[in-house]
Amino acid sequence: MDPNAGSGSDQAVTPARPSAPSCQPIAWRELINDFCWHRLFSIVAPPIVSVYGMLTTRTNHYTALFSVGYLILCGFGITAGYHRLWSHRSYNASRLLEYVLALLASANMQPSIYKWCYAHRIHHRYTDTDLDPYNARRGLWWSHIGWIFWHSSVRLGMPINMSDLDKNPVVMWQQRWYWPLAILMGYVVPILVAGLGWGDWRGGIFYAGFLRHTLSTQFTLSVNSLAHYLGEMTYDDKHTPRDHWITAILTNGEGYHNFHHQYPMDYRNAIKWHQWDPTKWFIFACEKVGLASHLKRFPENEIQKGALAMQLKKARALSDRLQWPPDSNELPVITWESFQEQAETRPLVLIAGFIHDLSAFLDEHPGGRRHLENNIGRDATSFFFGGVYDHSNAAHNLLSMMRVGVLHGGMEVQTEAEVLRSLAEGVIPLSPRLQGLRAY
Incomplete structure (x- = not known):
């Protein structure tokens, strides 16, 4: 907006003067x-x-x-x-x-x-x-x-x-x-x-x-x-x-x-x-x-x-600053036998076709170590999706950061009616949804 700039003459504005290029000294x-x-x-x-x-x-x-x-x-x-x-x-x-x-x-x-x-x-x-x-x-x-x-x-x-x-x-x-x-x-x-x-x-x-x-x-x-x-x-x-x-x-x-x-x-x-x-x-x-x-x-x-x-642009900028779970295409594909064999030496749990390493979370789990230790080397999908507790989006996000592998044919493991019903009701981990913004 325009304030007290020249008001006296009949001209609309004062003629412009040529200015020196920015690389030259000030005239x-x-x-x-x-x-x-x-x-x-x-x-x-x-x-x-x-x-x-x-x-x-x-x-x-x-x-x-x-x-x-x-x-x-x-x-x-x-x-x-x-x-x-x-x-x-x-x-x-x-x-x-x-x-x-x-x-x-x-x-x-x-x-x-x-x-x-x-x-x-x-x-x-x-x-x-x-x-x-x-x-x-x-x-x-x-x-x-x-x-x-x-x-x-x-x-x-x-x-x-x-x-x-x-x-x-x-x-x-x-x-x-x-x-x-x-x-x-x-x-x-x-x-x-x-x-x-x-x-x-x-x-x-x-x-x-x-x-x-x-x-x-x-x-x-x-x-x-x-x-x-x-x-x-x-x-x-x-x-x-x-x-x-x-x-x-x-x-x-x-x-x-x-x-x-x-x-x-x-x-x-x-x-x-x-x-x-x-x-x-x-x-x-x-x-x-x-x-x-x-x-x-x-x-x-x-x-x-x-x-x-602008909201999507800001969301994308925030998304780029956050850490996200590894791309499923980059994770190693592991057979059921190999999964059970490795679970004997470290706390691996299978949930929704992904193998998760719970080493850093055993003592942090709100329900105590026992619930996790009971499912080491097992498919805990139904337990995680409401069988024991209907976990929050925050839990889904945290769990996704622990992925270390994909079970060979693992998605076929999710055949239990309770899991399918939960998925149909929209109980889907939040992280994958947010990751969609990164493509915007």
Whole structure:
């Protein structure tokens, strides 16, 4: 998302400058010439003034409540307006709603709709590349605020379709009157409300004005930075965007960024009931009163496919870190006679066609050594599958790690009705099922 980057000129962005190849020394003169010195004032001055105001101005409860409410309300101008409406066209808004969102967004003192959307569409098309204005792979500082200070971070002439905004009268109106609207909504209105409402003029200046402006900028910038570093890659891990509730709280619901980058046309950022996304509910409410329509949703089936693919990928990664029983094709095939002969010198037990060496487990068996020793050199399949105890999946997993051989024709040994019935009911060792994930 796009914060206080250049708002003064009539151009959408500043022309890009050619940059030296990474293998060459840094061209300091080029960096200095490319630096946006005037943005030092717009980015650094509000926090400084805010700190001064907090140190010298007593906090009024009414001003504090109004500042928080105005911060959240104007935030919808960015999230529901700049981002989901004009950048991604995830829903249609009535002309009245467009004007309201344009006014609210202007209070955040960020670029005009046109400039903001231009940079954001570039970000989505070229995510995590050198063409991405706030490329997260360049570091947390760059993606959060560093990119704002260089003209060439947003490159003019990129093949981005802006025809819908070119034809939008509200967008052009806000572009033409940007600075008067920004000053009016960003400072004049909150100062007048606090001053005329309950006589707190200083609080209106420092809390409702400068501090709210500072927090709005930093919260918006966190979607470029924190949302690419903090959280889970729920639907895709090809790029850096992540889902996290902290970023969602700071940004009126924009924190589920992995979902958004996978399904940018969806008017929602969060799809689960417990995920914080007030912007989604704001748009939904606007639809119910006739101010919005054609709310777009990505097909639920495809969303679940993405989530499942990532779950399987994580399961496979975990599977690769675990130890699994030897492949039955790699185990030696042993005759019944050889099995009984070897069982005289070590504790071998036959279960479900596999020969198991219980040497390390005799004294660990919860039922004591006796149950195991009584079955050494014998087929204990029926005992293991419920004859004595209906063993858990954990027991099946542990037993499979003790396999040392396969009985010749051993699977034919499982002819007892109780064993067959157990298998038919799904009592199958868990390890073989999990191993199927390793082929995914």
